[in-house]
Amino acid sequence: MCSPEHTQCKVDILLFYAIVKLFDATMRPATRDGEKLMSTSIHIRVIAAAVAVSTMLAGPAETAATKCPKPADGPLVFSDRAILMRTELAVNPDGTAASYVPGDHGYTYLANGVNLIDNGKKRSCLDNASLCRKKWSEAEAADFGTGSPEFCVFALEAAPHKPGGSRSECEGDRYVVGNGKGRPTLGRKMPAFDGTEVSTYLSTTSLMHTVGDKAVYVDSAAIPGLVVSKNRSGLVGSLAWVRYGDREVFAIVNDTGPRFGEGSVALHQLLRYGEIQPLQPVGPIPLNLRCTKAELDLKAPFLSKPDDGLKDGCRPGYVAKSASDIRAHNGIGGNVVTIILADLKPPMKSKRLVAEELTIDHLRQWVLDAGYSSKKLNDMASCLGKKN
Incomplete structure (x- = not known):
């Protein structure tokens, strides 16, 4: 309108x-x-x-009539450097308050945000999830003090182990927690499934925005965000348009990861339901509350992940045998069309800091003001599958 x-x-x-x-x-x-x-x-x-x-x-x-790029095996790139692709959409909850939680009960696993440092060498926690979970538990129990296991964190904010101390770098621009070299910064408390409150770790994103006079990370639960592959980190801050079915959402590239095809919790909800849903409480779901209405009513991208695996999932006539966690892991399997407007960014204070507060309305306004109407973007998306 x-x-x-x-x-x-x-x-x-x-x-x-x-x-x-x-x-x-x-x-x-x-x-x-x-x-x-x-x-x-x-x-x-x-x-x-x-x-x-x-x-x-x-x-x-x-x-001007849309001129489609030449067909390619990967994303299509227009003359204005806009990037068009059709992918699945995994969930990236980084930036959400409950993304990482002590005890590894957050919306995603701690293994997605840290690497183990074993005798001075990096060990990927994605490839050694059980070992990393055990070592992280040991570090938490020791308050990340001297002698505890060390981790290089990249999706959590690290602080000096003691006030006034310094941080130890790892893997270039990342920092160490554990062994007295640092500790994860605590975030705000969140409601737990059992009615109590739980502490959280402050989850980070590659992009930050300005709220009031402070630079803050982009909240995955509030802002429709996209992840790009690490070798395309120059796209961080670029505005974007995403379509799934008959729903269209204006978004922003707010993080890097292993590949294209990941989006924030808010993006998933807007694409699925047309609006952002209430934030889910944090697990674990204790055994005495398993398979109650609250668990059965979980909506994608959230799902219940029982400790005993899928075989312990809720179903008629079944009595659960283990506790469960609430994870933001229920992605969209395919047919998500994305256009990243590589050269279009909001007002920036620096390379990774937006000068204004990100809102859904601001994202839409910035894209429309640049001349990219819904019709224009849909015309560009129609280039997918064309053989010219």
């Missing part, structure tokens, strides 16, 4: 006004023979000028 703050909209309003005036002049009786002709001539010139200005301001993004 046309919004008065759009320059194009203002021109359209002027055009409408001129047409109304022309109609009024045409219908009003003339007192002299030439008066009506003169009035009509003036308003026709006003309409012509408004149409000309309207066409110029619409710009090539609105008026």
Whole structure:
């Protein structure tokens, strides 16, 4: 819908006004023979000028026919460097308050945000999940003090182990927690499934935005965000458009990961339901509360992950045998169309800090103001599958 703050909209309003005036002049009786002709001539010139200005301001993004890129095995790249792809969409909850939680009960596993340092060497926790979980538990029990296992963290914020101390770097721009070299920064408390509150670790994102006068990480539960592969980190901050079925969402690249095809909790919810859903409580779900209505009512991208595996999932007539955690791991299996507008970013204070607060309305406004209407973006998306 046309919004008065759009320059194009203002021109359209002027055009409408001129047409109304022309109609009024045409219908009003003339007192002299030439008066009506003169009035009509003036308003026709006003309409012509408004149409000309309207066409110029619409710009090539609105008026030019979409020229599809040459077919490629990977994403398609347009002449304006916009990147088009069709993928599945995994869930990336990083930036959400409950993403990582002591005891490894957060929306995702700690193995997704840390690497083990074993005798000075990196060991990927994605490849050694059980070992990393055991070692992290030991580090937590020792308050990350001297002698406890060491980790290099990249999705959690690290703080000095003692106030006023320094942080130890690892893997370039990351930091160590454990063995007295650092500790994960605590985030805000979150409601737990059993009605209590739990502590959280402060989860990070590659992009930050300005809220008030503070730089904060992008909340996966509030902002539709996308992940790009690490070798395309220059895309962080780029605005984007995502379509699934008949729903379209304006988004922003807020993090890096192993590949394209991951999105925030908010993006998943907007694509599935058209609105952001209430935040889920944090697990674990104790055995005495298993398979109650609250667990059965969990909606994607959230799901229940029983300690004993899928065989302990809720089903009619079955009595659960283990506790469970609530994870944001229920992604979309395919047919998610994404256009990353590589050269279009919001006002930036620095390479990774947006100068304003990110909101859904701001994301939409920035994209529309750049001339990328829904029609334009859908025309670009239609290039998928074309053989020209």
